[in-house]
Amino acid sequence: MNTPLLPGAALGVMGGGQLGRMFVHAAQTMGYRTVVLEPDATSPAGLVAHQHVAAAYTDAAGLAELAASCDAVTTEFENVPADSLRTLAERVPVAPAAAAVEICQDRAAEKRHFQRSGVPCAPFATIETEADLAAAAGLLPGILKTARLGYDGKGQASVATADELAAAWQRLGRATCVLEKRLPLALELSVIVARGRDGALVHLPVQQNLHRDGILAVTQVPAPGVSPGLAAQAIDCAGRLAASMDYVGVLCVEFFVLADGSLVANEMAPRPHNSGHYSLDSCDVSQFELQLRTLAGLPLAAPRLHSAAVMLNLLGDLWFPGETSEPRTPDWAGVLALPGVALHLYGKTDARRGRKMGHLTVTAADAAGARATALRVCERLGLPAF
Structure with a gap:
């Protein structure tokens, strides 16, 4: 995108929650048209946008309608499928890009990115197998978190011993997790x-x-x-x-x-x-x-x-x-x-x-x-x- 999109252009949002709602309000204040893709018919953002595309985030027809209806697309939450953002990016500018969102969707990838960027983070280990549990025991006590989809304290557990770690991993469905060392x-x-x-x-x-x-x-x-x-x-x-x-x-x-x-x-x-x-x-x-x-x-x-x-x-x-x-x-x-x-x-x-x-x-x-x-x-x- 070489020239700015000026008021009057249409801006799209993947997601219909309160963050999308407040973005829509900001865009409308500056004279932009707004389009929201969100499956929930009564979503906070969908109710106030100029246009609501009621479709799943992976729905091909819905994505095509969103791309055809706006000049650029953003996202209001990190768990929008990255592949959907890539699909949209073939038609319209998308910010942030799928690759960046993908890093933020996975705690293990995120921690590795911190390290690559020279940004300090807590000592951590990725847990994918039972063997990983034993290897990570040196980080206890710690916080076990699912690598994906956890938010607002969900998908995590405080663990102090190897037995607690194993039990918590079982409760989390043996999903890929990150164990972070507890720090003061x-x-x-x-x-x-x-x-x-x-x-x-x-x-x-x-x-x-x-x-x-x-x-x-x-x-x-x-x-x-x-x-x-x-x-x-x-x-x-x-x-x-x-x-x-x-x-x-x-x-x-x-x-x-x-x-x-x-x-x-x-x-x-x-x-x-x-x-x-x-x-x-x-x-x-x-x-x-x-x-x-x-x-x-x-x-x-x-x-x-x-x-x-x-x-x-x-x-x-x-x-x-x-x-x-x-x-x-x-x-x-x-x-x-x-x-x-x-x-x-x-x-x-x-x-x-x-x-x-x-x-x-x-x-x-x-x-x-x-x-x-x-x-x-x-x-x-x-x-x-x-």
């Missing part, structure tokens, strides 16, 4: 970069994250526990990973900061990320506008943080306080009465425990003010403090 963690952070076809690279501020039960709960920006030097190191590592894949699009790299202050990469997401949602309210260019700019070949303006922010994930559990079996609407009026609170709900038709239903962003002139208001939000909604 101080905190978690993430970096979101956007890379254009010309190699231009910009990034959002470093984000400090808190997970509960494997699911992101809180993101704080500026990151309170991250020094400028550590932030620069994380940004450099993320940029190096993007360049090494000749990546085009938005890429999130999650890191662990160890007790000794060193940094190790955890995983990558070839798309916008939950930890970057605050950028909709606290940056002049959001992660979704960056995704649009990289896809359309527009110039990449470096995002500027104009407000400190705290992002709170809203899971379906909020609709079921205590032992409630029937869903109840959370106290939106109460939290929206607080200054600097923005509510984002994803248009999902039913609330379920553990399901990501939306997020709240609290902005303020400084980090202390954003945190104080966010703690008041937690109190009113019954969320744990942080």
Whole structure:
């Protein structure tokens, strides 16, 4: 693609979840037509796009319709079949490319890519056979994760002994897994970069994250526990990973900061990320506008943080306080009465425990003010403090 796609062009999305929905909103704000391929007739993104191609991600007719309906295609989640992206790329520009998405789909391939790129990660071993279990015992205690399809804490188990490792591998269906050595963690952070076809690279501020039960709960920006030097190191590592894949699009790299202050990469997401949602309210260019700019070949303006922010994930559990079996609407009026609170709900038709239903962003002139208001939000909604 030698010339930018300007407003009026049609941009396609593989996947109909909330990330696709927020991309569609960003594209429509800038005057683009949007097309979503997603099998679910009531998907968050499909409901708001100009055109919804209701088909499976591998459906040849659906892929042909998507390619014929738009000028470029992106993906909103990493588990879109890479072969489908290759098929689309024969007809229209696709960003990110199938080869990069394929690396992020497989934890073992991802870890090897970290090593090739000179980015530190936890010691690991790939488990494919019973013989691999014995060979990996030196990494215990550790975390056993399926190489593919696990997310939000699913498809993984904490193991301390060889017997626990063998039992966990059996529970995971003897699928190919990665065993990562457990390291002493101080905190978690993430970096979101956007890379254009010309190699231009910009990034959002470093984000400090808190997970509960494997699911992101809180993101704080500026990151309170991250020094400028550590932030620069994380940004450099993320940029190096993007360049090494000749990546085009938005890429999130999650890191662990160890007790000794060193940094190790955890995983990558070839798309916008939950930890970057605050950028909709606290940056002049959001992660979704960056995704649009990289896809359309527009110039990449470096995002500027104009407000400190705290992002709170809203899971379906909020609709079921205590032992409630029937869903109840959370106290939106109460939290929206607080200054600097923005509510984002994803248009999902039913609330379920553990399901990501939306997020709240609290902005303020400084980090202390954003945190104080966010703690008041937690109190009113019954969320744990942080």
